[in-house]
Amino acid sequence: MALIATALLAGCGSGGDKAQKGDAKRGGGGPPQVGYVVVQPTSAALVTELAARVTAFESSDVRPQVTGIIRRRFFTEGAVVRRGQPLYEIDPRLYRAAANQASANVASAQAQAEAARILADRYRPLAQIEAISKQDYTNAVAQARQANAAVAQTRAALETARINLRFTTVPAPITGRIGRSLFTVGALVSATQTDPLAQIQRLDPIFVDIQQSAADLLSLRRSLASGGVVPATARVRLKLEDGSDYGQTGSVEFAETIVNQETGTVTLRARFPNPQGLLLPGMFVRASFAQAIDTSAYLVPQQAVSRDPKGNATVMVVGADNKVRQQTVTAERTQGRYWVVTNGLKTGDKVVTQGLNAQLRPGTAVRPVPATAPQQVAPPKQGEQPQGQGKAGGTGNGGGAR
Template sequence: MTALAACAPKGDAKKGGPGKGPTTVGYIVVQPTGVPLTTELTGRAVAYQSSEVRPQISGVIEKRLFTEGAFVKQGQPLYQIDPSLYRASVNQAQADVDNARANREAADALAERYKPLVAIEAVSKQDYTNAVASARQAGAALAQKQAALETAKINLRFTTVPAPISGRIGRSLYTVGALVSANQANPLATIQQLDPMYVDIQQSSADMLALRRALAAGGATPASAKVSLTLEDGSDYGQTGVVEFSEVVVDPSTGTVTLRARMPNPRGLLLPGMFVRARFAQAVDNSAFLVPQSAVSRDPKGNATVFVVGQNNTAEARKIVASRTQDSFWVVTKGLNPGDKIITQGLGKIKPHAPIKPVPADAPQKIKPRKDGDGKGGEKSGAKGG
């Protein structure tokens, strides 16, 4: 901002000396405003969805049906395991079902045949009871064989290994001819969904506690928590996301709480495991003041101070609390009152308790024309001051 200063003609300087009269200064009137409590923290990119491709049966891989690094769709076949043994198991189970069905039909027919005979006592009641029980046993045996047939069909279907989710598939850890099993340690491959992406942000539990106290005291209100990222090379990511939730536990090893943000990733710049810096506003401070940075100075102890227009138009130095900046302003949380007049121009020519002539900042200043014998006259200018 252009600083204002009081200039006197040379003739006046000869009469009263330099510094005669109060110094003209420019001021602004400050009022509390809503200032986002912006936080910048480190984070790590995490896949939105990640799934390991694993076999559910044992066998030898016959074919690999995908290209490594390609995009695959959910349900797309990825591997073909030798189905010979499982097809034979289906055939055997089918034969067992046919045999059990025949036994049940025979047992049902015998029970039906004994039913009228027991009424005329042509057969004993015990024989009829045994026939009915045998028919039920045959029915149960048929149900067991049908369940075994269904299991065999499922195992045969498992010889084709499909993609569990849609996403980008990585390298294959097993080649054609490899023997795989349902309980092996390593997956066949891994699929990750990369659009959108999660970013896990670590915030100290002390900062989280301070924020919650500020919200509870009413001095701040929750913000929408939109997130912007800075990539590892220092460039801006260019997309904004939103914080979805915060963990309810503190990591005992780091003393931090994890916040998870969801970010769009249409160009694939974010990759799982990538470190980023996340900036977001968790709350809005409704009682803060924005003061131009040029109006704030620091004493030898590092305390922030400003000059305000005091009583009887004197310069009053006041200590403030300004711990962070926003654009070209200091965010002042203590030391100011609504309506204070902060001196922003002419600071280089004033001292505490010195008389001043306050005018609104950037107000034009008219300079009286000089006399003929005092040099150039008839000019109007704005004098520059510190």
Template sequence: MPVAALALAGVSLAACSGESSKGQQQRTAEVGYIVAQTSSVPLSATLSGRTVAFETSEVRPQVTGVIKRRFFTEGSTVKAGQPLFEIDPSLYRAAVNQAQANLASARATADAASVKAERYRPLADMEAVAKQDYTDALAASRTAKAAIAQNAATLDTAKINLRFTTVPAPISGKIGRQLFTVGALVSATQADPLAVIQRMDPIYVDMQQSAAELTSLRQRLAAGGVTPGSTEVHLMLDGGIRYPQAGTVQFSEVTVDQTTGTVTLRARFPNPDGLLLPGMFVTAMFDQASDPNAFLIPQNAVQRDFDGSAYVMLVGADNKATRRKVTADRTYNEFAVVTGGLKKGDKVIIQGLNGLRQGAPIKPVVSTAPQKVEPRKEGQGAETAQSGHKRG
């Protein structure tokens, strides 16, 4: 009996040892990894913005009078210099006629004074008349010539006022509704315009960015940590509609809005079809800079602790999983952008992460390796090694 018992115990221990060894092999997880390499990753900014007309002009009268006619259709496109309104010109035409008559009278008076002065000149030399009489005649001639200049200026003013009775378009663009109708009395000092013209092709988009973000970006650019990005801007309209035309950043304001703490950046967009209207709210997206030392890692490979800090699992020494904290504050397309915690050549595990712990033995496989299917063994199901991976 003792011998048989010892033999049975030996068989049992051998069986347990075999099962333990098999379990150890099964616990060696097969994982897919990629080799970390730096990439030049744009620093994208998504800002809220509002469209602003490229040019805006308020059509205003420069003389006082009653509107007699309107020459445009509301909502149409007008050309610079095109007549829009006519103000009753009767009084201004009469003023021109009066100024012309006054100028003619001044010229006649000047001619007579000039002739008289010329006649007194030799007589004064011969002392046939008092020299004072000649001096007075000469002064009268000069005064009459000055009166000609004054009346000529008055005539010019009258002609200008007469021309102002026709109100032209100051700029080319789309004109809105008329704010004063035919028969309304208007004046040069009134507060409201007759109409408003807006030029919408091209069109501006004013974007608001936090002053703190802009300052941080400028500091990083000055330190050489990032390089300047593109000035090309893209728009997203309400409803998720992407505007087909790309714009260009023109400039940024030099002052900060005290109420919002933001700085205004202005971009210019072509608007040939008039899709963008002044006052629309849009979302602008553009690359303000580029980080040449960032790592692009699939988002599923970046995990989070309870405190929100990011970490990745690496292929460590002796094929054991190693956990490392990283800085991953943003994404780019389908990747997480890692800016700290990694170095070139690190093997980042991107597949087989479920249940993977620090120091666990692993079987690393390059993520581009094809999937392997083990042959079916008698009494067992097909065992598929988890090395079939998507291209990382």
């Protein structure tokens, strides 16, 4: 019995030692491993998304310049017409008759001028030998000059009559797509009417008028003046009314120099190619473009940024003592898979991107490794349970920083 009791005590002691060793091994993992990225200042575009409206590149009303009855229409409504192409014909008979009359008046004035010139030439030698009075010669020369002036007047009247005759054919003022005809054959039109015959619009390329708040524009100009922000070549992208993206990109042509008194906005005009005619005048769209580039911003992976109960953006930063601290930052927009941080970080900060779990609190000691460090897996020793120590952040709530 004594021997059995001694053996049992020895076995219990041995088991207790093993249990203590196992607990030591399991509890000896050390601080949690986290992955971090070192932030450096970089260039981030200041992207703005604003409401915009499509406007035709060129727009022209087709108007009559003479009065008369429309006899023919030469175009198909909705078709593309070329500059100078005949669109309407106004009854030309009255204007043709006026042109013929003006031509006859020119011939009559030329005949009278020729007779007056010959008479003045005959009077010249007679006046020199005093066969006639000098006054008669002076009157003959004056009549010849008046006859020449009458010829010039009748020629001008002839040119006016010919222009009016050409106006009886109404041409297209620009190249573009013509709308519906507001007047039919047989309608009486005049040069003083307010309604056009039709309207032509050039849709390729096409303009997009973007409305930007004057306050936002003023803030941008102050940022440019203070430094750290440089202007960007504004390439504009559009989002259509159905939420889809317009495949083509445009460029900002100019910004108006006045502020709309009713809306307090400034109009920026962008030019877009429109080969398929998808954009139509009057259509509302959303335009996004980069007006400037912030050269001192930090790009932080999105999984590293969280929000506190007040909505402020925060990140975990590894300190010099390998303890994490919570840092409040300014992150108002994203760029791809990064938050653009404009305040709260400095060059060289180690921002935790992996291993962000519920147990990671400010002041926690950690074992930091670069976020791109490969996974370290060691085979378990004999008699030990394998421990899942994978890549940093295996229990985190976000993906790895790339």
